[in-house]
Amino acid sequence: MICNVAALLALLAPAALSAWQSGSPLRELAESRGIRIGSAVNPAALKNDPAYAATLAREFNQVEPENAAKFGPVHPQEDTYNFEPVDSLVAFAKAHDMAVRGHTLVWHNQNPAWLTRGGFGPDRLAAILQKHIQTVAGRYAGQIYAWDVVNEAFEKDGTLRKTIWFDSPGIGREGTAYIEQAFRWAHAADPKALLFYNDYDAEGINAKSDAIYQMAKDLVAREVPINGIGLQMHLTLKPPLIADIEANIKRLTGLGLQVQYTELDVRVPLVDGAASEDSLIAQARIYNDVAAVCVKFKLCTAIQTWGFTDKFSWIPGAYRGMGAALEFDANYGAKGAWRSVAAALSK
Numbered sequence: 192m193i194c195n196v197a198a199l200l201a202l203l204a205p206a207a208l209s210a211w212q213s214g215s216p217l218r219e220l221a222e223s224r225g226i227r228i229g230s231a232v233n234p235a236a237l238k239n240d241p242a243y244a245a246t247l248a249r250e251f252n253q254v255e256p257e258n259a260a261k262f263g264p265v266h267p268q269e270d271t272y273n274f275e276p277v278d279s280l281v282a283f284a285k286a287h288d289m290a291v292r293g294h295t296l297v298w299h300n301q302n303p304a305w306l307t308r309g310g311f312g313p314d315r316l317a318a319i320l321q322k323h324i325q326t327v328a329g330r331y332a333g334q335i336y337a338w339d340v341v342n343e344a345f346e347k348d349g350t351l352r353k354t355i356w357f358d359s360p361g362i363g364r365e366g367t368a369y370i371e372q373a374f375r376w377a378h379a380a381d382p383k384a385l386l387f388y389n390d391y392d393a394e395g396i397n398a399k400s401d402a403i404y405q406m407a408k409d410l411v412a413r414e415v416p417i418n419g420i421g422l423q424m425h426l427t428l429k430p431p432l433i434a435d436i437e438a439n440i441k442r443l444t445g446l447g448l449q450v451q452y453t454e455l456d457v458r459v460p461l462v463d464g465a466a467s468e469d470s471l472i473a474q475a476r477i478y479n480d481v482a483a484v485c486v487k488f489k490l491c492t493a494i495q496t497w498g499f500t501d502k503f504s505w506i507p508g509a510y511r512g513m514g515a516a517l518e519f520d521a522n523y524g525a526k527g528a529w530r531s532v533a534a535a536l537s538k
């Protein structure tokens with residue numbers, strides 16, 4: 192542990208050092224920079240684990256339901272909505288002066304069986320989606336300040352992913368027009384909400400991020416109501432080149448759009464269930480590098496992680512032998528990753 196701290200000290204400039212040594216919560220540092228620092232939230236942990244709720248409230252000024260606002264969880268039957276988990280998160284956020292991001296209105300995953308097995312044709316699907324967006328975004332107007340309207344619509348090669356909403360059978364719009372339609376419906380449901388397109392593996396410069404940029408440019412040029420691009424940032428110890436992340440944020444913000452990191456985590460290999468000291472140091476450096484890039488841009492307006500404690504993270508369930516991806520360990524101790532984000536926010 193001492194070794195770990197010493198290695199991290201070597202990474203940090205003196206000004207940054209004094210900020211995190213003072214132990215200021217991330218949200219204080221973020222507030223003084225005018226940026227949001229967020230986390231995805233697991234409502235069960237929020238209810239049942241007091242240390243989870245206390246750490247979340249102390250450190251973050253933004254929350255996002257990890258699963259509860261997705262189509263399946265929030266709209267399990269055609270005529271039934273389950274708003275309670277999102278409502279309770281909105282109430283928690285209000286009590287602790289936090290902003291709420293919404294995730295997500297249009298996605299190919301976590302859709303309910305009544306929808307995916309309903310055999311609906313394009314016209315019916317369009318009506319279902321419009322009503323869903325109107326009902327969910329409309330309900331939280333004034334409470335959820337930003338929505339991931341469409342999530343993960345592109346493939347790695349930059350083509351559109353085949354989904355129920357696009358072409359299988361789709362809502363009856365060609366190409367990215369289905370995405371545009373969703374943004375228009377979301378804007379009608381809540382004209383004040385900031386509307387984002389959100390995706391993964393599109394942080395640097397590659398075929399997917401090029402396609403997203405081209406779509407964003409076209410939507411902005413035609414005054415479609417889009418306000419930003421979410422970069423998920425599910426990273427490993429081999430992240431994209433920081434210069435490429437910076438170039439991508441530069442071109443996106445150059446369109447006048449906001450950029451937000453929406454799902455940041457940095458997974459590391461576990462040996463006998465634990466991360467090595469070296470991997471946690473490498474992880475801390477990556478957290479510092481990516482956070483520092485965001486704070487360079489006025490229009491990079493949020494740094495949000497996908498959870499905050501290694502006690503609850505999607506990583507071990509999705510990637511065997513990987514984990515320890517977040518800023519706090521499973522006992523809510525701040526890791527090097529936390530000090531790194533604090534340092535980047537303090538510069």
Ligand code: 9MR
Pocket residue numbers: 257258300301342391423454505
């Ligand atoms: O973290 C979420 C996990 O609990 C769900 O089982 C999973 C289902 O696909 O979705 C996870 O969240 C995803 C997010 O909604 C979109 N980007 C990728 C995230 C990790 O898979």
